[in-house]
Amino acid sequence: MLKESFETFVTELEVDNEEDMMSRYKRILKKLNGEFWGEESEEEHGYIVGSLGRRTAIKGISDMDMLFVLPTELKAQYDGYEENGQSTLLQDVKKVIKKIYPRTVVRGDGQVVVVTMNGAKCEIEVCPVFERTDGAFDYPDTNNGGRWRKTDPLPELAASEVMTDESSGHFIYICRMVRAWKNNKGFKLGGLLIDTLVHNFLNDDKYAKYKDSSFESYLDLYKDLFSYLKNMNKEQSYWLALGSRQHVYNKDGAFVAKAKKAYGKLKDLTEESEELYDNLRSVFGNKFPLPEAENATQAYRESIEISSxxxxxxxxxxxxxxxxxxxxxxxxxxxxxxxxxxxxxxxxxxxxxxxxxxxxxxxxxxxxxxxxxxxxxxxxxxxxxxxxxxxxxxxxxxxxxxxxxxxxxxxxxxxxxxxxxxxxxxxxxxxxxxxxxxxxxxxxxxxxxxxxxxx
Incomplete structure (x- = not known):
């Protein structure tokens, strides 16, 4: 049945190397805490943010976003440098990480320190920050002589958690399937924007019914979701991120035209449609599971082709x-x-x-x-x-x-x-x-x- 295919698909999209990444995250956090706070903690002063933090990442994700909160009094020290104290901060964090990963590629990257973890098949992007009085953070930007910029990811994590609870987990599943669509079709669409658009969709009065969704209703859900996305203004340059209301940008609006094509593939489908699974695979990729009967039919078709x-x-x-x-x-x-x-x-x-x-x-x-x-x-x-x-x-x-x-x-x-x-x-x-x-x-x-x- 179709509902089993959707349920299996979202399960198979789950990140499969998170445990390995987490162990490396804790090792980095422990070392940074020892150097900058004088305490070897694997939990304090660190946050996993981004798609992994919001739990909307999928298998194949290539980076982990990590915040490391520095003692507030150190900010004056880096502000005191004549030139680009932000660059000095990144270099100081890089030197500490190199002590535990001397043979690993560690580089400063304008705003973060990137640690390339070949064994974990990912990169950990360490962003050193100072907490602000409003609960947000200042992070270093080394470009154009250096300056501090504001980031506020914790309300984004909270908003994601609330919507996940309100939708019995389906918010996460929908966000993951949108990522699968994006990767299958090969266009750029940032993770924070994906989660923001899905969050807005579920909060829209017209579509709020999908907060009480089930896998049985996923075909109708994705018809409506792609209809919602295709009708957006492709010239819109930014949206207000879920939770934080920070500007989240999209340069070219390519997802609007892609959503229109996806909608065209799905809009007339029913569970009895002959082209149902072909079209779903065209949208979400060939990993979308076939039911036993359809799988047997597909195997038969392929065997005929292989014969010649x-x-x-x-x-x-x-x-x-x-x-x-x-x-x-x-x-x-x-x-x-x-x-x-x-x-x-x-x-x-x-x-x-x-x-x-x-x-x-x-x-x-x-x-x-x-x-x-x-x-x-x-x-x-x-x-x-x-x-x-x-x-x-x-x-x-x-x-x-x-x-x-x-x-x-x-x-x-x-x-x-x-x-x-x-x-x-x-x-x-x-x-x-x-x-x-x-x-x-x-x-x-x-x-x-x-x-x-x-x-």
Whole structure:
């Protein structure tokens, strides 16, 4: 039944390395407390914030956000430096952490100290803060000579906890499934904004009934949630975060168009729809579970395909440690039209043009936000790798035994040469991988007339 699929899915989305991360968090906190407070406590003066703190993170998360509260009297010391006391503070915290992790990459990152934990498959971002009289915190920003900025995450944790109780846990489940959708479709949407939008949705009078939701009503719930998101103003630059009412920003509003497509996939579905599970997997990813009967039908369909074509497709969530989309990546393709004349494939698609066989294609990265960050900070630890995937679809691909779909590394130029060969709705995907976690992803469809793509 569908309700079991939803229930199984949210369970399988749970973070699977939290215990390991927690042990490292406690070790860092104990060392910092010893250095700055003179007491070796694994509990005092520290908070886990962000998605992990709000309990809305999912498997594959690539960072833990940690606040470490310093003695208030030390703030005057760092204010007393002639230049950028904030930078000095980060360096002091970094030196302490290096004492317990001498061979681990520890770097200052503008506002936090980042500890790369390869064994735990994550990064712990340590943000040293000073408590303010209003209960919020001042944290260091080393940019432009240094200054203090305000952060107020504790009301966000409290608001998340209240909504979790009011919805019998479904607030957390919904937030996790929205993250799965975001990672599957490969677009940037911050965790705090996700939780804020879901919180606002459940507090909207029109949709407040879903606070008393159950897995039986999840299909209707996600129809309404995507309808709610698709009707937002994509030009809106910020929202007021749950609990804290701090500004939480979104640069491009891409989630609005993505929600419109998701809504289109779900709006006409019922539990009896033939395309029910195909469409749910299209929205939330191939990890969305099939019931036994559907799984048997799917296995039969695949066995028919395998009989005439090798099943060669690879999947990023199986090849790498996790998928946690946090950066924008945009790819395009130059299509050879006549000789040296070239057209943008995305431009052609916008005009509903299809490709003809025997055309030279050059896929390229047009925007890589992670690379821009690496160049801007000049930090060698912002290393990354680029991978490509070319997947051929359709009966012709099966007949020719050329499904492809393997994930292979970029040759170093951010480009991929292919050639159109035969009819089908083919796909090219590109991934940016940092610390063996996919942090950016984009795809482009390649519709070929009359006769997949060949290397």
């Amino acid at each position: 074509a090798r099943k060669t497709e690879e999947f990023i969530d199986e090849k790498f440690d996790g998928v946690d989309i946090k950066y924008n990546l945009k790819i395009d393709c130059d299509v050879e039209v006549k000789g040296f004349t070239r057209k943008s494939l995305r431009s052609m698609l916008s005009k509903f043009e299809r490709l003809q066989p025997r055309k030279q294609l050059t896929f390229m990265i047009k925007e890589n936000e992670f690379e821009e960050l690496a160049l801007r900070t000049k930090d060698p630890d912002y290393n990354f790798r680029v991978y490509w995937k070319v997947l051929n679809r359709g009966s012709e691909a099966i007949r020719r035994n050329q499904i492809r779909g393997q994930i292979f590394p970029d040759a170093g130029m951010g480009r991929r040469q292919e050639r159109t060969s035969f009819r089908g709705g083919h796909i090219v995907e590109c991934y940016v991988v940092h610390n063996n976690v996919v942090v950016a992803k984009d795809r482009i469809k390649v519709p070929i007339e009359s006769s997949e793509i060949t290397a």
